Amino acid sequence: MSKRLVVLDTPANQVACCPPIAEASLDAAQATDLARMFKALGDPIRLRLLSRITSAPEGEICVCDLTGEDFDVTGPTISHHLKTLREAGLIEGERRGTWVYYRPVVANLRQLAALLAI
Amino acid sequence: MSKRLVVLDTPANQVACCPPIAEASLDAAQATDLARMFKALGDPIRLRLLSRITSAPEGEICVCDLTGEDFDVTGPTISHHLKTLREAGLIEGERRGTWVYYRPVVANLRQLAALLAI
DNA sequence: CTCCTGTCTAGATGATTATCTAATCAGCCG
DNA sequence: CGGCTGATTAGATAATCATCTAGACAGGAG
Numbered sequence: 538m539s540k541r542l543v544v545l546d547t548p549a550n551q552v553a554c555c556p557p558i559a560e561a562s563l564d565a566a567q568a569t570d571l572a573r574m575f576k577a578l579g580d581p582i583r584l585r586l587l588s589r590i591t592s593a594p595e596g597e598i599c600v601c602d603l604t605g606e607d608f609d610v611t612g613p614t615i616s617h618h619l620k621t622l623r624e625a626g627l628i629e630g631e632r633r634g635t636w637v638y639y640r641p642v643v644a645n646l647r648q649l650a651a652l653l654a655i
Numbered sequence: 656m657s658k659r660l661v662v663l664d665t666p667a668n669q670v671a672c673c674p675p676i677a678e679a680s681l682d683a684a685q686a687t688d689l690a691r692m693f694k695a696l697g698d699p700i701r702l703r704l705l706s707r708i709t710s711a712p713e714g715e716i717c718v719c720d721l722t723g724e725d726f727d728v729t730g731p732t733i734s735h736h737l738k739t740l741r742e743a744g745l746i747e748g749e750r751r752g753t754w755v756y757y758r759p760v761v762a763n764l765r766q767l768a769a770l771l772a773i
Numbered sequence: 774c775t776c777c778t779g780t781c782t783a784g785a786t787g788a789t790t791a792t793c794t795a796a797t798c799a800g801c802c803g
Numbered sequence: 804c805g806g807c808t809g810a811t812t813a814g815a816t817a818a819t820c821a822t823c824t825a826g827a828c829a830g831g832a833g
Contacts, residue, residue: 558702559709559759565725568699568706575702579694580791581686584676588686591677591773600810614792616811621790635800635809641677643773650771655709655764698821718780732822734781739820753779753830 558652574649577625582608583618590628590639597640600630676770692767695743700726701736708746708757715758718748 563571578584585608590598600619604612619639622628627646630639681689696702703726708716718737722730737757740746745764748757 557709558706561706562710563703563706565699565703568702572697572699572702575693576697579690579697581683581690582791584686584690584693585681585683588676588679588681591675592680604810610791611793612810613794613812617791620811632799632810637810641773646771646773650768650773653764653768653771655759655761655768700821722779728821729823730780731782731824735821738781750780750829755780 555648555651557654559655571649571652574625574627574645577621577627578649580618580621582610582615583622586615586618587622587627587641591641591646593640597631597638600637600639603639673766673769675772677773689767689770692743692745692763695739695745696767698736698739700728700732701740704733704736705740705745705759709759709764711758715749715756718755718757721757 578587586603589603600615603619604615608615619628619630623630623639626642628639628641630637632638696705704721707721718733721737722733726733737746737748741748741757744760746757746759748755750756
């Protein structure tokens with residue numbers, strides 16, 4: 538087991554890459570991958586979770602700092618949304634002892650940004 | 656009637672604005688507006704439609720150039736997706752005679768891009 | 774006016790999703 | 804070990820969504 542940080546199945550979601558959406562018409566396969574990521578962003582709770590994760594001072598945040606607080610949904614629901622973000626390739630998670638930490642997958646977030654840079 | 660281009664109800668969707676998601680935690684209200692736009696991008700067909708619209712040489716494209724072609728869905732389904740993009744504030748449409756033309760709402764697309772620029 | 778073509782709306786249906794409660798798993802501590 | 808806390812999974816349910824067919828509406832052409 539060489540990888541240091543991998544926990545919590547993260548389907549290695551690699552997408553082609555990077556020209557803005559206006560440069561060339563997306564083909565169906567690229568569109569499917571990209572749409573999965575955008576869909577994951579298409580929920581207010583997930584957007585706020587991602588915002589918290591990306592703005593965490595240490596580059597990552599403990600799930601214990603996300604649950605229950607000013608999100609008025611239950612723990613399992615938070616967990617479900619984190620899983621959605623994770624499966625979309627936007628964040629990745631790691632358990633260290635008792636707690637689980639999440640951090641952004643910067644490359645994929647940047648790719649989405651680049652795509653929309655008209 | 657002073658506006659030159661408005662047709663097809665476009666709910667004036669103005670969202671706060673512009674710091675990247677990592678700078679400050681999104682509040683619930685902003686998140687709801689932004690999530691609506693991301694959700695509209697969360698479908699492969701809509702992404703490809705938007706790609707076609709944003710890459711149209713004249714800055715706009717006729718619906719007649721979008722229907723039926725290499726999207727294997729029916730006309731009404733295309734129309735429904737265009738409506739979703741329109742109501743999200745990502746595109747706007749105008750009828751000129753027989754045909755309807757769509758063009759991107761660049762400011763809102765850029766806002767999404769800025770949000771993801773980590 | 775009447776037909777034809779392009780686009781949209783209406784209504785129905787099957788699939789997906791957000792959320793909950795209950796139960797399970799992982800790691801710590803006495 | 805046995806119990807405790809943090810986090811996830813399982814299963815159920817209500818809501819939303821993508822898609823279709825059928826029908827309506829807009830505008831041009833005979």
